[in-house]
Amino acid sequence: NTGKLWGGRFVGGPSPELEALSRSTHFDWRLGLYDLAGSHAHAKALAAAGLLTAEEEAELHRGLDALAERFVAGTLLPDPSDEDVHGALERLLIEEVGPDVGGKLRAGRSRNDQIATLFRCYLLDHSLAVGGLLLDLVDALAGQAETHLGPGIGAVMPGRTHLQHAQPVLLSHHLLAHAWALLRDVDRLADWRRRVESDSPYGSGALAGQSLGLDPELVARELGFTGSTANSIDGTASRDFVAEFAYVAAQAGVDISRIAEEVILWATKEFGFVRLHDSWSTGSSIMPQKKNPDISELARGKAGRLVGNLTGLLTTLKALPLAYNRDLQEDKEPVFDSIDTLEVLLPAFTGQVATLAFDTARMAELAPQGFSLATDIAEWLVREGVPFRIAHELAGACVRECEQRGIELHELTDEEFAAISPHLTPAVRSVLTVEGSVSSRNGRGGTAPERVAEQLSELRARVADA
Numbered sequence: 001n002t003g004k005l006w007g008g009r010f011v012g013g014p015s016p017e018l019e020a021l022s023r024s025t026h027f028d029w030r031l032g033l034y035d036l037a038g039s040h041a042h043a044k045a046l047a048a049a050g051l052l053t054a055e056e057e058a059e060l061h062r063g064l065d066a067l068a069e070r071f072v073a074g075t076l077l078p079d080p081s082d083e084d085v086h087g088a089l090e091r092l093l094i095e096e097v098g099p100d101v102g103g104k105l106r107a108g109r110s111r112n113d114q115i116a117t118l119f120r121c122y123l124l125d126h127s128l129a130v131g132g133l134l135l136d137l138v139d140a141l142a143g144q145a146e147t148h149l150g151p152g153i154g155a156v157m158p159g160r161t162h163l164q165h166a167q168p169v170l171l172s173h174h175l176l177a178h179a180w181a182l183l184r185d186v187d188r189l190a191d192w193r194r195r196v197e198s199d200s201p202y203g204s205g206a207l208a209g210q211s212l213g214l215d216p217e218l219v220a221r222e223l224g225f226t227g228s229t230a231n232s233i234d235g236t237a238s239r240d241f242v243a244e245f246a247y248v249a250a251q252a253g254v255d256i257s258r259i260a261e262e263v264i265l266w267a268t269k270e271f272g273f274v275r276l277h278d279s280w281s282t283g284s285s286i287m288p289q290k291k292n293p294d295i296s297e298l299a300r301g302k303a304g305r306l307v308g309n310l311t312g313l314l315t316t317l318k319a320l321p322l323a324y325n326r327d328l329q330e331d332k333e334p335v336f337d338s339i340d341t342l343e344v345l346l347p348a349f350t351g352q353v354a355t356l357a358f359d360t361a362r363m364a365e366l367a368p369q370g371f372s373l374a375t376d377i378a379e380w381l382v383r384e385g386v387p388f389r390i391a392h393e394l395a396g397a398c399v400r401e402c403e404q405r406g407i408e409l410h411e412l413t414d415e416e417f418a419a420i421s422p423h424l425t426p427a428v429r430s431v432l433t434v435e436g437s438v439s440s441r442n443g444r445g446g447t448a449p450e451r452v453a454e455q456l457s458e459l460r461a462r463v464a465d466a
C-alpha cells in the first residue's frame with residue numbers, strides 16, 4: 001500500500017526526480033478535510049447504487065471519521081511517497097479499514113472531479129471568511145465616518161482631484177467612498193458564491209462521467225451544493241471559478257491599497273492629517289523618532305502580489321485544451337496565497353484604520369486653501385442667473401487676482417469683487433466658507449452633512465444585509 005493511485009501498466013516505479021516535481025501534498029494537504037467529506041458523500045452514493053453493503057459503507061464512514069480526527073489533531077501526515085492529498089488519504093484509509101473495503105471507494109470517481117469539487121468547497125468557506133473580514137474594515141471606516149460627522153458640519157478636508165486641492169468635502173464622505181468600494185467586493189464574493197454553490201462536479205469522473213449509476217445530486221447535497229455540474233468535461237476542465245475568486249481578491253487588494261496610500265501620505269509631516277496609534281505602527285532600528293505606517297505599506301505591497309496571483313492563474317489557463325491537464329494543478333498555490341494574504345492583512349489593516357487619530361483642525365485649515373472655493377463662486381453666479389461659461393471666467397479672474405497677491409478668495413474686499421464684475425455682490429461671501437460650500441452640495445450623493453448622514457445609514461443597512 002504505497003498511496004500510488006496508478007501503476008498497473010508501469011514496470012518499475014517513478015524516478016525520484018519525477019516524484020519531486022509531481023508532489024503536491026505540501027500545498028494541497030489543506031484540502032484534507034474537504035477530501036474526507038467528499039469521500040463520505042461518495043460512499044453514500046456508492047451504497048445507494050448498490051455497490052457497497054451497509055456494513056461496508058459503515059466501515060468506510062468510520063475509517064474516514066478516524067482520519068478526520070487525526071487530521072484535526074495534526075497527527076495525520078502525508079508520506080513523501082504520496083503524490084497528492086487524494087492518494088495519501090486513500091493510502092491512510094486502507095491502513096485504517098483494510099484493502100478490501102478501502103479499495104472500493106475509488107470506484108466511479110477520479111481525482112479530476114474530486115479536486116474540482118473540493119477546491120470549490122474550500123473557496124466557498126474562505127469566501128465567507130474573507131467577506132467577513134472585508135465587512136470588518138467597512139465597519140471601521142463607517143465608525144470613523146460617524147465619529148467625524150458633526151456636531152455642526154463635522155470634520156472637513158481638502159477634497160482632491162489630480163492630488164491638487166479641488167473642493168472641500170466632509171472627512172466622513174471621503175472615508176465612506178472607500179467603504180462603498182469594499183462593500184462591492186463583498187457583493188462580488190456573494191455573487192461568485194451563487195454560481196459556485198450550484199455547480200458540484202463530483203460525478204464528472206475523469207472527463208466523461210461515470211457508468212456506475214451514481215447520483216451526483218446526492219453527493220452535491222451532502223457537500224452543501226444546490227446542484228451538480230451539467231457537463232462533465234466542463235466540470236473537470238474549467239477553472240474560471242478560481243480565476244474569478246482571484247480577481248475579487250486582487251480587486252479587494254487594490255481597493256485596500258488606495259486607502260493605504262492615503263494613510264501613508266496623510267501621516268507625513270507635510271500633510272499632518274493623521275497620527276497612527278502606537279500599537280498599529282512601527283519604529284526604526286536606527287532613527288529613534290520614527291513612526292512608520294508599515295501596515296499600509298505592506299497593504300500596498302501585497303496588492304501587487306494579489307494582482308500577480310491573478311495574472312499567473314490566467315496565464316496558466318490561457319489556451320489550455322479540454323479536458324483536464326496537469327497544468328491545472330498550478331491553480332491552487334496562487335489562490336491559497338491570495339486567501340492567506342487577505343486573511344493576515346485585513347485584521348491588521350482594520351485595526352490601523354479604526355485607531356487613526358485625525359488632526360481635524362489642520363484638515364479644516366487646509367480645506368479652503370488652494371482656491372478650493374472657486375467652483376462655489378461660479379455656482380453662486382449661476383444661481384444669480386449668470387451663464388456658467390461666464391461664471392467660470394469670472395471665478396477664474398478672482399483666482400488670478402488672489403494668486404498674484406498671495407491671498408485667498410475670502411480675503412478679496414467687496415470693492416475688489418465688484419471691480420471684477422458687478423455680478424459679484426457682497427452676498428457671494430455666503431459661499432466663501434467651507435461650511436457654506438459643503439452644505440450647498442446637498443443633492444443625493446453629495447457631501448452636505450445631512451446627505452452624508454443618510455449615506456451612512458444606507459451603507460449600514462447594506463452591511464446588515466450582506
Ligand code: ARG
Pocket residue numbers: 024084111112115324326328329330
Ligand atoms: N492533484 C491534481 C490537481 O491538483 C489532481 C490530480 C489529477 N491528476 C491526474 N493525473 N489526473 O489538479
